Amino acid sequence: MCVTCGCGQPGHDHDHDHAHPHDHDHDHGHSHDHDHDHGHSHDHGAMGAVHDATISDARIVQIEQDILSVNNRYAEANRRFLANRGVFAVNLVSSPGSGKTTLLCRTISDLKGRFPVSVIEGDQETEFDAERIRQTGAKATQLNTGKGCHLDAHMVGHALEELDPAEGGVLFVENVGNLICPSAFDLGEAHKIVVLSVTEGEDKPLKYPDMFFQADLMILNKIDLLPYLNFDVDKCVEFAQRVNPDIQVIKVSATSGEGMQAWYDWISRRRDATVSAWERAKRLHA
């Protein structure tokens, strides 16, 4: 039973024979029967006998609610969970094939001696990426979204329980390869990081502006291939800054290792700050 939301994961073989608020997705990559007997009774009391569809007792309700508010509540719970453990979390987003997993594998191999690293892998199907990550020695949980095109905060909440990330470490969430939908879903991370490879077009920041707007850092990957391509790095950075004037940029090649130190410094500084804040909070509550 899920402690955050009571959704009954894993197993998912429960019947919904009670009024269930249904504030979560059931996208868990496996099929399951899902009886859905909502208790929406339509009791019109004594008036029931004379109730006529043409005489409507309709009223207007102003609710002014963000459609993503349910996701955002889960994201806040994830953020608290991470803060209580002093874990610095980033959400890596990109199109498929930008080299996120290769970047992560190298990052973990180079950083795992400094602090604990754990990974939540999101893909539509397969355990392949989590398996690749585990070979580096890091803890990894795979989330399969099935028909879903993005991770949401509820799924990540479950993955966090399973993963049990070590205190004072870094958590990488590798989102589903998609530059559109993941931009809208806060997972509870400290930063969204967009990975763009130079084998893609330099105009991607303009084509998919929402993602570049939401990201705090753009990692330009595969720069070892620049001599063979017509990719204008300056133009790409300029496009990204049009959409998001505050976006930071780090150029790397996860294969050759070029530029990786700047990326490690970026993570380490923020992870150290997260851990200091966590230790201060612990002393205050001690």
Next chain:
Amino acid sequence: MSLCEGVLRILEEQADLQNYSRVRRVTLEIGMLSTAVPESIEMCFGAVTRGTLADGAALEIVRTPGEAWCKKCAASVPVKERYTPCPRCGGFDLELRAGDGLRIKELEVD
């Protein structure tokens, strides 16, 4: 699709709080710069709400224009896309103030 499911979840949550059992009309506010595509929302809404308290409910979508604060001009300016420059000075140092929202504004219920 998951945005429509998000709408439905809010409708179900609010049913107890606001004491209604059927939703007749839903008014959504979708900013011009929001990630959501109104056409897809319209398409998914019927499918997602079938057999629920909002079965057959009318969907009304209100688009809100984009508005940003230009730091250079120190003024509020209209924007069409995230990457379009300030219409006054041509600069990109803009802070989006409105038009990226995705909200349920109003319901007609009984």
